[in-house]
Amino acid sequence: MYILNKKEYKQIIAKWLDKFDVFAPQKAGEFSQFLPVDADSELDFTEPHNTRYPPKALFLPQSETMMRYNRRLNRSEGGQEEIKPRLIWGIRPCDAKASSLLDTVFYTEDDGDPYWIAKRDASVLVGMGCTEPCQTCFCTTVGGGPFNTDGLDALVTELGDEYYIETLTDKGERLFAELPIASEEQQEQVQTLQSKVKGAMEPVFETDNLKEHLDDIFGSDYWDTIAESCLGCGVCTFLCPTCFCFDIVDEVQRSERVRNWDTCMFRIYSQEASGHNPRPTRKERTRQRIMHKYSYWLDHIGEIGCTGCGRCVRYCPVGLDIRAMLNTANAYESEGIHVG
Amino acid sequence: MSGNIPNPYEPIPMRILRAYYESNDRSLKTFELSFDNHKDCDEFFSKYNPGQFCQLSIFGKGEAPFGIASAAWEGNFVRFTVQKVGTFTEYIHTLQAGDALGMRGPLGNGFPLTEWKRKNLVIIGGGCAFSTLYALTKHIQHPQNRPEIEELIVIYGARNSGLCMYKHDIESWYQEEDIQLHQAIDVPEDGWFHHVGYVPDVVKEVAPSPDNAVAVVCGPPIMTKYTLPTLVELGFAPETIFTSLEKRMKCGLGKCGRCNIGSKYICKDGPVFSMAELQELPDDI
């Protein structure tokens, strides 16, 4: 456990710059997002909540060139980019947890995703605990917390004028080993602070039988009602830190095979060449999004595929709130139609 | 370490060895692809199991999944039969022997052959989806593999005789003793001496015994939909009926999320599922 004076964090980041590409939240226009840091970057931790654009893009960029190709020969020319070691400073616990959830998809043994793995292996994640969670945050409800350490190499907790740093892995330890060690008093202060913040976050929906319940109401009218005002845009899924669907497209103008984020909320996502669409309306698509996060993820790894970051709630253009949707689902009287 | 990981998105360089039309109306074309590199070839066949599929890849056009229609013992090539349905397949149809293309695979689970050991096997196929079943039959026909399966019944239906695939080879199966072949077309035709009618009806007519038997069904969705209940009527348990699903896919590795149904990814956990497994899945197909 180390202590860093807030005023000195710039010096320590400057020191890392020759070894790492450092990424940290900075203001880009009106809102903050993860951008590369140089010596004069002004970091932005003023907002208590997350960056608007999810840091999953650090590992799974929204658009990524997979390979260049020679069209005439119909052969790949490779072109996977070299990744310099990366230090990601100030990632919130929900987003860090999301990247460890996504590891179960991309960092697999026999058919791992080389693009994801290269970036993950090169990265050190220093998290910033949330001392002031938003009213749209619900990490504690879905098994995380404002000081959750999943996926992190070190966790920073703000303690007055100082940063209290808890190193969690060797990678993290190496970063901070030169700093002064926190006193016992400070350790206690942090523990009190953390449990106070955590305690103040009430669960916002019941998760105990949620999966079973959602499976039960799969064929019910519930989905009609919640999807009625949905626009079918990609805001919730693109900004979601755990949504990982992508599309592979050949950009013929530049002879590159590119992968782009994609979303189950778009009609063309599941449109088949034959014209058949298994999810023809917004109802099925909304259902897929919610079922995937709150049911299918549980089948796969036993954890909910949502980290409670609250972005989908904050930025939905029609004010749909997944917490309310799930509360409605829990209250929805299943008519015993279990389809499938 | 990242440089050393094999990139599953990188297509294997392949070349067309032979290409020929399979049906009279030229809507089906078969391609036999050979490997540019020996290493890829060895690796492919060390993993291949009938029922699996590959992503054929043409730079500038994209990728699309196709079931493998050849057995490993047939030679160092991979066979696909492509039906012309969209822009991608239309382009593939223009390719000829010697043309280069990419392939990723084998992908998916394939048929659970070890599970079927010492059982009677009923193969039921319709249309161009018969391709993977052809691979399965070819695989079993090899003298080394034949003892693994007891009785072998093949029921194959097409819309008309002109659409029957792998004609010459399949016709020769009538001569073989250890294979019971039933071919069918939808409407009567001059010179057709086999079954006439839809596949579910032919299955009813043939009435294979469910004792110590498993059935595999591959065909257009409408055929599968009616054949499965027919088999159940005949006494097959849902655990002994298998089918292969199709869905829009991109990565073929269970990562891009597109072919997700319930907790399964068709490309990785499938495409072969037992009917019992399908009943567990939500109605999202």
Place this chain on the structure above:
Amino acid sequence: MPEIKVELKKEIDRLLNEDVVDVVIAFKKADAPLRPQPAFFRNVDEAAELEYNGLCQNNLANYLTRYPQDTRIGIVVRGCESRSVNALLVEKQHHSENLYLIGVPCRGIIDIKKIIKQTGEEVTAFAEDEDEVTVRVKGREVKFNRKDILHDSCLRCVHPNPINTDILLGEPLPEGDPTVARQAVESFASLGQEERYAWFRQEAERCIRCYACREACPMCYCTECFVDHATPRWTESDISPAGTQAWHIIRAFHQAGRCTSCGACERACPMDIKMTYLTEKLNEDMLEGYQFEVGMDDTTQPPFASFDLDDKNRFVL
């Protein structure tokens, strides 16, 4: 404003009770704070959830095209929404006899982003009267002058009163000043060529291609959008500058003679991208070149749907 809500409720109840319509499209209380949500009332019980205030930021005409043409729809419309409905009727997207427009003169939509910019996200309560808006943030009250937090497109609004309605609730408001809208376009056009491009590029570059602007727009009802075409693909599909710029240019251009300047696209954008400066320009040109204003009635075809032999004298070099 509560009076108007009472009147609205009364009218909606009447429509549902007397079976004048099958469904009423309106707003209901929010799930998320500050976000009233589009709602679809099929009976009086459901209509109890009705909400109507300055925060209702979506264009309800957007939902019209989701229903079969024989559905009898009641729809709450403000100035811009009524014009969107008219524009949709021009394009034969519904039968006008199956529509019942409940008009409400509009004082402008409050831009939540402008509030949040000053207060942070933690707004817990909201109240408004004619000129003033009060919000509660972390236990303290913050007051705003309504004008300061109206959405940009509402500041430029010319027609706050709905047009072609079946019933108009509340008192009509004075029309807006058309020169204000023109000024916005003119001031952008007066910038240097490179500045204009720099601005456009900067805005387009933030785009994440979630297509919230498209989905929020009542006029974007195509089943297959041009960006979804796979063969031939005329635009890059990723977030490369070429892709996002093409999206913003062509999206705007497809709105020429169809956009009612409601600003729903901008309000829906999660990345705060400005878009109305493009459509505003097109609207100005339509007005100037063809004396056409979108949605002023439900029959006049937009300029691009027709042509005139005089055109050749106008454009041909």
Place this chain on the structure above:
Amino acid sequence: METGPKIALFQCQWCLYSEADQHWVDHELPPSIHLVKLPCTGRINPLHILNAVQGGADGIMISGCQPEKCHFIEGNLSALRQHDEFLNLLEYIGYERDRVRFTWLDLQDRGRIQRDLAAFEADLSQLGKADILVTRGIPSMRGQHA
């Protein structure tokens, strides 16, 4: 390697009445001019123009029949308003309008396409290389760093 300005030529297949002109366009165009042959200028979608601009064309020439003499009676007229407005919009966001030129050809305009192209080339050389909206290339840095 210095070459002349790159031009995308959208040509209506009916607009060149003279066989010699059509032969020249079909077979003897200089390599800096890329030909896109169309059934009618009314077929041109703003997307096609934008695609050429983004792909690095320094200039775009659209050659069509005189309005009223359109092979399809009124094909080009019906698209005229759109083309004009599209250029207004491009100009509004900073594109140089002079980089797009229409040439409406008539029966007596034998050989004019060559002259017009030459004149356009000369004007484009004055304007220099196109820069605005020419954006083909690797995705912006945004994709890299959130």
